[in-house]
Amino acid sequence: MSKVIKVNIKDNSYKIYIGNNIINNVDSFHKEYFNKRSKIVIYDKRLSSSIYFKKLIKKLGKNTNSIAVPSGENSKSIETLSIIYNKLFSSNIDRDSVIYAFGGGVIGDLSGFAAATYMRGIDYVQVPTTLLSQIDSSVGGKTAINSSFGKNLIGSFYQPKLVLIDINTLDSLPKKQMLSGYAEMIKYGLIKDKKFYLWLEKNGKNIINKSKKELEYGIYTCCKSKANIVTKDEKEKGQRALLNLGHTFGHAFERLSNFTNFTHGEAIAVGTIIAFKYSYELNLCKENELKRVYNHFKEIKLPYEINHLFKKNIKATQIINLMKLDKKTVNNIINLILVKGIGEAFICHQINEKHLNNFLKKIGFQ
Ligand SMILES: NC(=O)c1ccc[n+]([C@@H]2O[C@H](COP(=O)([O-])OP(=O)(O)OC[C@H]3O[C@@H](n4cnc5c(N)ncnc54)[C@H](O)[C@@H]3O)[C@@H](O)[C@H]2O)c1
Numbered sequence: 492m493s494k495v496i497k498v499n500i501k502d503n504s505y506k507i508y509i510g511n512n513i514i515n516n517v518d519s520f521h522k523e524y525f526n527k528r529s530k531i532v533i534y535d536k537r538l539s540s541s542i543y544f545k546k547l548i549k550k551l552g553k554n555t556n557s558i559a560v561p562s563g564e565n566s567k568s569i570e571t572l573s574i575i576y577n578k579l580f581s582s583n584i585d586r587d588s589v590i591y592a593f594g595g596g597v598i599g600d601l602s603g604f605a606a607a608t609y610m611r612g613i614d615y616v617q618v619p620t621t622l623l624s625q626i627d628s629s630v631g632g633k634t635a636i637n638s639s640f641g642k643n644l645i646g647s648f649y650q651p652k653l654v655l656i657d658i659n660t661l662d663s664l665p666k667k668q669m670l671s672g673y674a675e676m677i678k679y680g681l682i683k684d685k686k687f688y689l690w691l692e693k694n695g696k697n698i699i700n701k702s703k704k705e706l707e708y709g710i711y712t713c714c715k716s717k718a719n720i721v722t723k724d725e726k727e728k729g730q731r732a733l734l735n736l737g738h739t740f741g742h743a744f745e746r747l748s749n750f751t752n753f754t755h756g757e758a759i760a761v762g763t764i765i766a767f768k769y770s771y772e773l774n775l776c777k778e779n780e781l782k783r784v785y786n787h788f789k790e791i792k793l794p795y796e797i798n799h800l801f802k803k804n805i806k807a808t809q810i811i812n813l814m815k816l817d818k819k820t821v822n823n824i825i826n827l828i829l830v831k832g833i834g835e836a837f838i839c840h841q842i843n844e845k846h847l848n849n850f851l852k853k854i855g856f857q
């Protein structure tokens with residue numbers, strides 16, 4: 492049995508299938524959606540020996556070509572993209588072909604951008620294999636690579652034709668990566684769904700321990716929420732920006748560490764707590780709401796202080812300068828997602844840099 496969600500975007504609608512046995516049926520999906528069209532799989536090299544990767548290739552047809560991409564954020568680069576284009580050409584991939592992206596957010600973002608630009612755009616399918624990519628990056632059509640000037644700065648909005656979420660692929664995912672995805676999962680509760688947040692407080696441990704029942708409900712709820720948001724605001728002119736709760740800080744931490752030592756989710760976990768603390772500092776959010784979230788992060792073993800990410804001292808000005816490189820910064824003014832409480836996030840366009848600087852010093856930056 493699988494659950495289905497429809498993402499209703501004008502001219503670009505598609506379905507998300509979530510379940511335990513999805514990859515086993517990929518041949519039927521291909522037939523239904525693409526008939527006899529040729530296909531190629533772009534995948535995370537780390538998954539070469541995964542039974543689900545082998546199954547995917549077998550089901551798509553033993554002669555299906557594939558492109559292995561080294562795992563890690565550094566692959567979201569212009570160099571890797573160029574290698575992919577060359578392999579697509581040499582594999583005779585044409586405008587009628589379909590790309591299957593098998594891996595986490597790195598593979599999804601990179602393959603999506605390759606699909607968006609190769610021959611002015613060819614169809615692609617997301618087959619996400621990390622919790623983070625199953626609840627966030629595989630839905631919504633944001634595709635990107637990084638630049639030395641910042642993360643995800645080169646990209647496009649390009650929706651997939653289909654998203655196939657097979658929960659069993661998470662069997663091999665390390666706990667650190669489960670926690671990384673969980674940080675994004677809580678985000679959906681914190682921005683606009685207090686009920687889901689309260690459910691997570693009770694069931695978070697089961698999610699991290701990969702209990703299938705809770706995973707399926709959690710993934711379904713997040714995808715539904717994301718589908719709703721992108722249906723209303725595909726190109727992030729408004730509401731979609733709420734999904735960046737914790738991210739303006741988090742992206743700065745990731746750049747500062749050059750994407751090593753901690754995961755994306757760990758960076759945004761600390762960023763989320765800082766966003767709550769700053770909201771409290773500005774008298775926007777009550778102290779008990781901040782404490783509640785803080786305690787849950789602590790209990791679930793997500794990082795929540797800056798010294799959980801960095802051993803050395805970090806300067807407030809360093810962070811603020813990096814935050815200014817974020818795409819949400821316009822005319823050098825930082826925009827932040829802040830909260831009025833759990834489930835009540837909003838976009839704040841009036842961040843005073845000096846005030847933010849003093850606040851960061853108060854909470855452990857130099
Ligand atoms: N497009 C979007 O809307 C969007 C949203 C959120 C995040 N992102 C992007 O997603 C990326 C982060 O995604 P991620 O956390 O999935 O990173 P990732 O793709 O790097 O995967 C994390 C790690 O897990 C490994 N892995 C993947 N699947 C596995 C499996 N089934 N078993 C064992 N190991 C596995 C990978 O090799 C990697 O080491 C970032 O680049 C971020 O910018 C994009």
Ligand SMILES: [Zn+2]
Nearest residue numbers: 675738755759
């Ligand atoms: Zn994220």
